[in-house]
Amino acid sequence: MQTYNSILVEDLEGLILVTINRPKALNALNTSVFDDLENLMNTLNPAQVKGIVITGSGEKAFAAGADISEFSSLGIDGAQNMSKRGHDIFFQIERFPKPVIAAVNGFALGGGCELAMACHMRVVGPNAKFGQPEVNLGIVPGYGGSQRLIQLIGKGKAMELLLTGNMVSADEALNLGLANVITEEGGEVEKAKELILRISKKAPLAIGETIRLVNAYFDKSQEGFSEEVKTFGALSNTADFKEGASAFLEKRKANFTGK
Ligand code: COA
Numbered sequence: 098m099q100t101y102n103s104i105l106v107e108d109l110e111g112l113i114l115v116t117i118n119r120p121k122a123l124n125a126l127n128t129s130v131f132d133d134l135e136n137l138m139n140t141l142n143p144a145q146v147k148g149i150v151i152t153g154s155g156e157k158a159f160a161a162g163a164d165i166s167e168f169s170s171l172g173i174d175g176a177q178n179m180s181k182r183g184h185d186i187f188f189q190i191e192r193f194p195k196p197v198i199a200a201v202n203g204f205a206l207g208g209g210c211e212l213a214m215a216c217h218m219r220v221v222g223p224n225a226k227f228g229q230p231e232v233n234l235g236i237v238p239g240y241g242g243s244q245r246l247i248q249l250i251g252k253g254k255a256m257e258l259l260l261t262g263n264m265v266s267a268d269e270a271l272n273l274g275l276a277n278v279i280t281e282e283g284g285e286v287e288k289a290k291e292l293i294l295r296i297s298k299k300a301p302l303a304i305g306e307t308i309r310l311v312n313a314y315f316d317k318s319q320e321g322f323s324e325e326v327k328t329f330g331a332l333s334n335t336a337d338f339k340e341g342a343s344a345f346l347e348k349r350k351a352n353f354t355g356k
Contacts, residue, residue: 159200249275
C-alpha cells in the first residue's frame, strides 16, 4: 500500500477505512489531504474493494472545511485551480463504483460538508454539525457545495443554509435528508462499515451501475431514463442476473461473481 501524510488508510479485507488525520486543525482539508485522497482514489482497484468509509480523526470534527491558512496567497488562478482540483477528486469519490460512506463525527463544515456530500451516504453521530459557512469568509463553496447541497436537500433549504452560513445538527440533517442515519455517540464508523458489508453481498455490477445511474440524473450531458434502459438490458445478460434470479426461484442465497 501507498504511504500517506495526512490521511490514515486501513484495508480491512477490502473495506477501506480512510481517516482524515489532522485533528489539531479539526481535520481541515489542506493540499496534503487532497494529494492523499487523489493518490488513494487513483490506487484503489474497485474490483478488490467492498467500499470506502471516510471519517475524521478525533471526536471534534469530520473536517472543519478547507484549510483557511492556505487561502491568503492563492490569487485568482490559484483559487480556480484549487476549486477545480477539489471538484475532480470529489467526482472520483462520487463516481466510485462501490459505496463510499462518510462517517461524520462532529463538524462537517465547508469543504468537510462538501466531502461528506460527495460520498454516497452519510452516517452521523449525535454531535454532527453540517454547514457551509463560506459567506462568513467572503467566498462561496469551492468543492461542489453550491450544487450538491441542492441535490440533497432542495433549493429552498440549500439557499437558506448557504446564505446564512448556519450549522444544522444531526437531527436536522436527518430531517433534511443530508444524513442517512444517526447512530449512538462514537458508533458512526461501525454503522458505516456494517452498511458497506451488507451492500457487498449484493451483485457488484448492479451496485456499480446503480451508483452510475443515480449520478446520471444530475449530469446534464446524460439522459438518465435512457441510460437506465440500456443498463437494464446490459445487466440482463450477466451471469449475476441469471444467478440472482435462479437463487430466488430455488429459495437459496445467491452467489454473485461480479460477471
Ligand atoms: N482551516 C484551518 N484551520 C482550522 C479550520 C480551517 N477550516 N478550522 C479550524 N481550524 C483550526 C483553528 O485555527 C484552531 O487552530 P489553533 O489551535 O492552531 O488556533 C484549531 O483548528 C481548533 O479550532 P478552534 O476554532 O479553536 O475550535 P472551536 O471549537 O473554538 O471552533 C469551529 C470550531 C469549527 C466552529 C471553528 O474552528 C471554525 O469556525 N472553523 C472554520 C470553519 C469554516 O469556516 N470552514 C469553511 C472554510 S472554507
